[in-house]
Amino acid sequence: MAHAPTDSDYIVIVDEPANPAPAILTTPEAMRRWRAEHSGSLGFVPTMGYLHEGHLALVNRSCAENLRTVVSIFVNPTQFGPNEDFEKYPRDEVRDLSLLRDAGVDAVYLPSAAEMYPPGFQTYVNVEEVTQPLEGASRPGHFRGVATVVLKLFNAVGADRAYFGRKDAQQLRVIQRMTRDLDLGVEIVPCDIEREADGLAMSSRNVYLSPEQRAAAPILKRSLDHAKGLWAAGERNADTLRRAVLDILATEPLGEVDYVSLADDVTLEELTGTVTGPALLSLVVRFGRTRLLDNVELR
Ligand SMILES: Nc1ncnc2c1ncn2[C@@H]1O[C@H](COP(=O)(O)OP(=O)(O)OP(=O)(O)O)[C@@H](O)[C@H]1O
Numbered sequence: 250m251a252h253a254p255t256d257s258d259y260i261v262i263v264d265e266p267a268n269p270a271p272a273i274l275t276t277p278e279a280m281r282r283w284r285a286e287h288s289g290s291l292g293f294v295p296t297m298g299y300l301h302e303g304h305l306a307l308v309n310r311s312c313a314e315n316l317r318t319v320v321s322i323f324v325n326p327t328q329f330g331p332n333e334d335f336e337k338y339p340r341d342e343v344r345d346l347s348l349l350r351d352a353g354v355d356a357v358y359l360p361s362a363a364e365m366y367p368p369g370f371q372t373y374v375n376v377e378e379v380t381q382p383l384e385g386a387s388r389p390g391h392f393r394g395v396a397t398v399v400l401k402l403f404n405a406v407g408a409d410r411a412y413f414g415r416k417d418a419q420q421l422r423v424i425q426r427m428t429r430d431l432d433l434g435v436e437i438v439p440c441d442i443e444r445e446a447d448g449l450a451m452s453s454r455n456v457y458l459s460p461e462q463r464a465a466a467p468i469l470k471r472s473l474d475h476a477k478g479l480w481a482a483g484e485r486n487a488d489t490l491r492r493a494v495l496d497i498l499a500t501e502p503l504g505e506v507d508y509v510s511l512a513d514d515v516t517l518e519e520l521t522g523t524v525t526g527p528a529l530l531s532l533v534v535r536f537g538r539t540r541l542l543d544n545v546e547l548r
């Protein structure tokens with residue numbers, strides 16, 4: 250039945266002005282030229298694409314703290330082991346570019362592997378002690394690839410600040426170490442872990458999980474929260490804290506523990522006995538072939 254229109258009969262569509270499309274730069278020379286033409290503070294967010302809210306939190310922070318922001322998307326072959334998922338790594342460039350435009354990013358650096366590693370390439374960055382345990386032990390050569398590509402990206406982008414997620418806790422410490430050791434003059438900004446509603450840390454690799462694995466995955470965060478509760482209640486024995494996490498993870502048959510570590514917050518040396526200083530409690534659990542990382546800082 251027809252009736253006189255009231256306010257609730259209308260949906261008001263506000264035509265927001267779209268952000269200008271970001272500049273797309275595909276070579277180190279083009280990236281460098283763009284930087285030379287754009288003065289003022291520049292924030293940089295390196296990614297491997299297939300963007301999620303974790304990446305966008307870094308991007309939003311960079312946009313808030315800098316005059317301009319560059320995001321790189323590069324699935325870096327040198328940080329993948331021979332039996333890892335480089336070929337199958339999830340990619341969706343069209344969606345990524347649309348998200349970055351919506352976020353107000355100024356430029357996207359999209360170099361090709363051929364540009365980054367031309368024939369004859371033979372120079373790598375080797376960060377020493379802090380790359381040895383944890384991910385370095387499980388993934389030989391991984392941090393050599395990470396440090397090398399991040400240095401190359403830093404050199405091309407010329408940023409003042411670079412944003413890294415605390416989810417990849419060891420990577421963050423490796424980059425902080427390299428930046429100091431090689432006088433890179435870039436401020437490294439650590440960003441908190443973004444999580445799904447049930448606590449699972451966001452990751453591009455979460456798409457690999459089957460529905461059953463996805464339903465089980467929040468056990469990582471639950472086990473860390475339990476240990477954090479013990480810490481808050483005064484527990485300081487390293488073995489007790491690691492054991493508390495392992496006991497919870499052992500209740501999930503779909504997840505196989507790769508490691509549970511309680512380490513010095515800066516050097517990542519594994520702790521024994523009574524823990525005094527700030528510590529990093531980190532773990533990796535495999536669901537099938539998918540490795541899920543998570544961690545919490547105890548201070
Ligand atoms: N959930 C998250 N919260 C905050 N930062 C994140 C999160 N996930 C990734 N990041 C950060 O985004 C940056 C780019 O990470 P990357 O592109 O490898 O995404 P990813 O989700 O970690 O993918 P994958 O798990 O496959 O490695 C890194 O600094 C990483 O720490």
Ligand SMILES: [Mg+2]
Binds near residue numbers: 417
């Ligand atoms: Mg990652």
